[in-house]
Amino acid sequence: MRYLSKLIFAVFVLSVHTVSAASLPDFKSLVKEASPAVVNISTIQKVESPDGPILFGPNGEEIPDIFRHFFRMPEFEQGERPKHRAPQSLGSGFIISEDGYLLTNHHVIEDADKVIVRLTDRRELEAKVIGSDKRSDVALLKIEATNLPTVELGKSKDLEVGEWVLAIGSPFGFDHSVTAGIVSAKERALANETYVPFIQTDVAINPGNSGGPLFNLDGEVVGINSQIYTRSGGFMGLSFAIPIDVAMNVADQLKADGYVTRGWLGVIIQEVNRDLAESFGLDKPAGALVAKVLPGSPAEDAGLQAGDVILRFEGEEVTLSSDLPHYVGRVKPGVKADVVVMRDGRKKTVRVKVGVLPNQNQLANAGQSKPDLATGNRLNIDVVELDEQRRDKWQVNAGVVVRRVMPGAGASSGLMVGDVITMLNGEQVGSVADFNRIAKSLPTARSLPMRIVRRGSPMFIPLRIEP
Template sequence: MKSLHKLVSFIVLFIIITPAQAALPEFRDLVKKASPAVVNISTTQVQSQRQSNFPEFEGPNGEQIPEIFRHFFRLPPGSEGSQPRRQTPQSLGSGFIISDDGYILTNHHVIKDADEVIVRLNDRRQLDAIVVGSDERSDVALLKIDASNLPTVPMGNSDKAEVGEWVLAIGSPFGFDYSVTAGIISATDRSLSNGTYVPFIQTDVAINPGNSGGPLFNLDGEVIGINSQIYTRSGGFMGLSFAIPMNVAMDVVEQLKASGEVQRGWLGVVIQEVSRDLAESFGLDKPEGALVAKVLPGSPAEAAGLMEGDVIYSFDGMPINRSSDLPHHVGRVKPNSDAVVSVIRNGSRKNIDVTIGVLDEGAMVMNTGAPKSNKPAVNRLNIEIGELDQQIKDRWSVTSGVIVRRVDAGAGADAGLLPGDVITILNGQRIDSVRQFDGIVSGLPIGKAVPMRIVRRGSPMFIPLKLN
């Protein structure tokens, strides 16, 4: 009877466990097929180093020779001065072969400032590589080695990657060649605060220094991403890693092959997130979209008729849930192509046709001098304001508005106004003078949020204002 009971228990346990075990992924075949195409990348740099008259001689325990004895070890005459020195090659990252004639993908930051790039293949061959092109914004670099009949990795469609999907990474963390780690996709279209145009794939795959530039595989053995960044406070893996989607990377690759540089679409707007209070002030049902805080002069947006205060909720048919979604979509549009921008303006939905321009990589520098004072005025917001003079207009690139001189306790302070802010739009109306501003403020409703556009030290933004 006991034997029968044990047999039944075993059968029940087998039935319960086996389906769960069957659901776990099997990576062995994937690794065998994919690892030959994964490479290790190291670089060297030539540096000019000032040679001292006194070489650094060390004692048996590593201590330095005292200064008083160093005159016995002077260098020969004429040997002083700056001399080039080549560093020993350092293993900095990983990469993978995308064509059998020697094209290799890795990260821009892996080969940045390198004088020599060395690729070590899975069969231990070491080959010098040339940098075909490198793009800092996407952190993608394309290399070429002189070889043929190389193993390659198949490319996957990163747009089909889903949260919860199993993925695998192969790379060289901390210099350990061809290490394999696995996990799941934690999020897609993740924006990071580093100014890139990349909608990252976030995973919990263990990625550490040296993994950068390596491939991220799906269970079909296809590369869907390039491992690029980690979020860490210790320098090691903490459960958050980010990969560049392959669809984005291959767009960059094609341009690097063709011209050695990358061109991105440009709309020409400064945008901000739509908060819950701002959504209420604009009459939106929920906080979503990208709020246009400024339309840049001479931009495609200006030519198409986009306006400050427009809330972009769709770009060329792609929904814009957060403001960070917009640069991803705009950047992938080929310059001089047409796109449809869908906006909410004064409570109404409107489609605007835009011819996308070319993103200028240059940065605009703002002067941050203190504005002149002029005679202030007092209004219902309990703030002091003044007319703009030409110096303020030139400094902050504004054409109209009023400047905030002092903020006392009241609605203005509650809204977050600060001295030096320039108020350009209030409740949908452009501000031309102190008198006009006071007239608009006098007609504002009580207890209802309205949008107010300000320029703070050159940066435009909308804030909600509510009179109680």
């Protein structure tokens, strides 16, 4: 009986192993077909060489500059310093057309004086940079060759979380390394990367993989491997790829015009948390809260207001505030788009003519307040009139400046000394008298929206006055 039990257990383990092996994808044919179109990219960058020759020891070893004054004997030879740095393997790329167009990351070729592309047949060709876009981290290159192997392009919008994906690249200079994993999430927003809805994967990506392709199981490129999240400098299971739909839109513009244009509304937005959602009459935290409408912007021309919560843009639902720049950025400037907002507890549709995203936006610095003091309000804070210096430097038209914060509703909401209160519960605050009048009639036991400008940055914070 004991032997029979062991036999049954062995058969069970073998069956489980067989089923598990059968359920895993087979990447062999995909790699064979796709690898020839994946390239290694290195750059040469000119550098300023230090003055003086290089010193070599008796065995040919180079003597560091710091020790040069110790070695002035005949047995130490001198040599000329190189004019520029030697090529270094910096990243990967992939060929998208038989006549030599290929894609990689902007940061791979940034500041390069010469870009070298190494093909699978060991040929090394100098590439011309057709165009490069820092905001999306996409670069389009061209090499002079014909009948090149190419990748097949897919649609990143059709990707699903949990789907198998595969990367080919040159991590640490090891050409055509293959790693696989699954899609962990879609449309991830990263810090300082406003206009790319990244694909998050757990595919092992390391330095040198940048610019390489991310494939689905059909052998189609669905993304460009771009970034990793790491505390050690190596792979930690969080990799991010630029969706190929976004990359090809950028590449097409670079090829046609040499630069990229993006849509622009001209609003400063913030996330909607639970308390703010309650204060604006929303069923749940969602949307992008307009903290400021920039003067002369498409948003101002269309009548968008500070305090509007943008819920939909051109049919796309805005769940997180980070969704909005993705949607707006890919709209062609000049297009009229429908924007659904929550205003004064009601939904309203505003039609906006999308503008062109400017190159830079600058914020002003803080100033000093006047000593005109008013006290005795329900927030338990002291406020003063807005002075001209703050008005000019922060570009604030009206409001009151927080002079002192004492324990109470204002302190609980997160108000700080120096904040400028410009709106309270949907009403504009133009003076200390306005502030005191509005504060007296504020309802209790629920969250209310309060707009402030803190060190030049406008934002909404929830205020709650207990009965």
